[in-house]
Amino acid sequence: MAVQTGLGEPRGPWFLSPELGPDGRPRWDVPGSGQEPSRRRRGGRLLAAAAVVALSTVSGAAAGGWVAGHDAPGPAAASAAPVPAELVTAARKTVPGVVSVLAGGASGSAATGSGFAIDNQQHIITNDHILAKGGGGAVTVEMPDGRRFAAEVVGREPGSDLAVLRVPAAAGLAPLPLAKPRTTRVGEPVLAVGSPLGLTGTVTAGIVSALDRQVRLGTNRRSAVQTDASINPGNSGGPLVNARGEVVGVNTAIATIDGNGSIGIGFAIPIDQVQQTADTIIGKGG
Known part of the structure; x- marks a missing residue:
């Protein structure tokens, strides 16, 4: 019988994102990284069978996963049902409104996640565990076009694992x-x-x-x-x-x-x- 450990680190063929440095840290401090950000953007018992784990990526940990789509589509792909x-x-409609969130990372722990604007005042919803794993450090939000803004932490609610950030009006995020x-x-x-x-x-x-x-x-x-x-x-x-x-x-x-x-x-x-x-x-x- 499988043992449910809930470690949360994907295992398998190791894959290092181009957004991460050789040490596994997010490359937020390297605006170029070989190409402009905007160009990069475009290119206890929880269940009987499994344990629930949080989904933020902590710096220093390699991420595992398969990278699909390297081969040309074959006959099977050609006959696949069309996407609705x-x-x-x-x-x-959704992708332009979703941002990346980095918490911490200056000299201590760091964590990355995602978020999205919930109103016209540039309030952004994200998970509290991202900020917690970032050690309470500074929070940076990266827009879909590669622009980066320092984010204010408006408030956190660990009990519901939610947090609200706010970025300057110049970010122009549509809720x-x-x-x-x-x-x-x-x-x-x-x-x-x-x-x-x-x-x-x-x-x-x-x-x-x-x-x-x-x-x-x-x-x-x-x-x-x-x-x-x-x-x-x-x-x-x-x-x-x-x-x-x-x-x-x-x-x-x-x-x-x-x-x-x-x-x-x-x-x-x-x-x-x-x-x-x-x-x-x-x-x-x-």
Whole structure:
């Protein structure tokens, strides 16, 4: 019987993102990195079968995973079912509103994740565990076009694993639309958008596998949206959106067996919980 360790580090053929230096640290301090940022952007018991682990990428740890698409499409690829047009549209609308988040990294621990704007005041939703793993250090947000801004931490809520950041108005982030509470349905298609393994603007597709799944998020046991959309370290804080491009949750954790990374069971904080927590944080912090 497999032992569920929940180590959270993907194992397998080792892959080092071009966004990371030789030591595995995010290359945030090297604006060029061989090409301009904008050009790079364009190019206890949680389940009976698995343990839930957080999804931020900590500096110094190598990330594992397969890199797909190196070979030319074969006959099988040519006969694959077409991607639904609504998902293509949803991805096109969502990617420009998703940012990368770096916490810490100057001389201590560092962690990376994702986030997205929730209003026109440039408030950004992300996961609290990213900031926690960053050791409370400075937070930097990188826009989809490669611009970087120092972010203010408006507030944190470890109990729900949510945090709110704010960047200057010059960032010009457009907020993503939010799904209405309790409208998400099991079986509907969804997209997970973020920066897994440092690969910004990554989109993966799946369905809503279950609702009200009881898992440990932050310091509390809460209901989560379960999905089979592939999410990995670095996806933390990024949006899970439906086919209309509406955010239905914030990607937060995955289940693992023997610490082998994503096995197709991921969890997102439901958007109604996100909205409520964000409103409380923003109300207190401005």
